[in-house]
Amino acid sequence: MYLLLAQITQDDLQREALRLQHDYQFLTYGLIAAWVILAVYVMTMIGRQKKLKREIESLRVMVDEKQASGSTR
Amino acid sequence: MRDNIVYGLGIAAAAVLAWNTYAIAGLPDEVNQGAVFKIIFFHVPMWAAAGVAVSVALIASALFLITRNFAFDAAAVASTEVGVCFLSAGLATGSIWGRQIWGIWWTWDARLTSALLCWILYAGYLMLRRAVEEPTQRATFAAIFNIFAFLDVPIVFFSIKWWRTQHPQPVFWGNGSFPKDWTQHFLYNMAAMVALGVVMTVLRFRQEEVQREIDAVRRTVHAF
Secondary structure, rough: OHHHHHHHOOHHHHHHHHHHHHHHHHHHHHHHHHHHHHHHHHHHHHHHHHHHHHHHHHHHHHHHHHHHHHHHO | OOOOHHHHHHHHHHHHHHHHHHHHHHOOOOOEOOOOOOOOHHHHHHHHHHHHHHHHHHHHHHHHHHHHHHHHHHHHHHHHHHHHHHHHHEEEEEEEEHHHOOOOOOOOOHHHHHHHHHHHHHHHHHHHHHHOHHHHHHHHHHHHHHHHHHHHHHHHHHHHHHHOOOOOOOOOOOOOOOOOHHHHHHHHHHHHHHHHHHHHHHHHHHHHHHHHHHHHHHHHHHHH
């Protein structure tokens, strides 16, 4: 056991530290990518909801105008 | 579905995912793959949610063709859109995992190629809907295309069994094993991701229904 440990060089330790760092780096990238994609879709849905509200409002104005022009005839 | 139930389910799913992300971070690293292995806790549930979404889209499309009820068309487009969102996230997380474990972002093996084809088909479905103006024609073409697109889903699912792929064999129905507490976290994520998909589909379905009613009222107003 001690013999094996004695064979570990500074380079080995550095390589292992770098590998661990890369592992966490890519895990973070993965999680960020997943949440960003979901968040973008939720934002798109919120935007679509706002657009629908605007459309309902313009439709209400349109119906009111039609009713007003119909009653004056 | 009532608003309280939908938003409650959404909040519960988000809370479970947030808590589980914290819990998964505390789990020990996998022996061979290290910390990056933990992507599987999100990658697989995202594919599962996508699978549920496109299956719902298939059923809704078939029901539209049978009944000609536009509510099924709205359900199909809502679930397909949510499915594409989860497919995108599944592809992205898989690619990032592959970069660290295989040393490459992408390879043209059966699983990855069929998965990309699946994404292209469903994205094509959404593009097709934008290309056709007339509502009945649009819904009919889209329903037929959606059923055709689903043919790729079993190929994606079974590709790792049918062909030798770079993609790993399944952990649960292959020869792999998962510690009990890891399985628990995995299943929590799976349930939460599917619940999130259900909430997004319901909300998107409502939007589609409202849009259809707006279009109908607008046509009526213009007719007078």
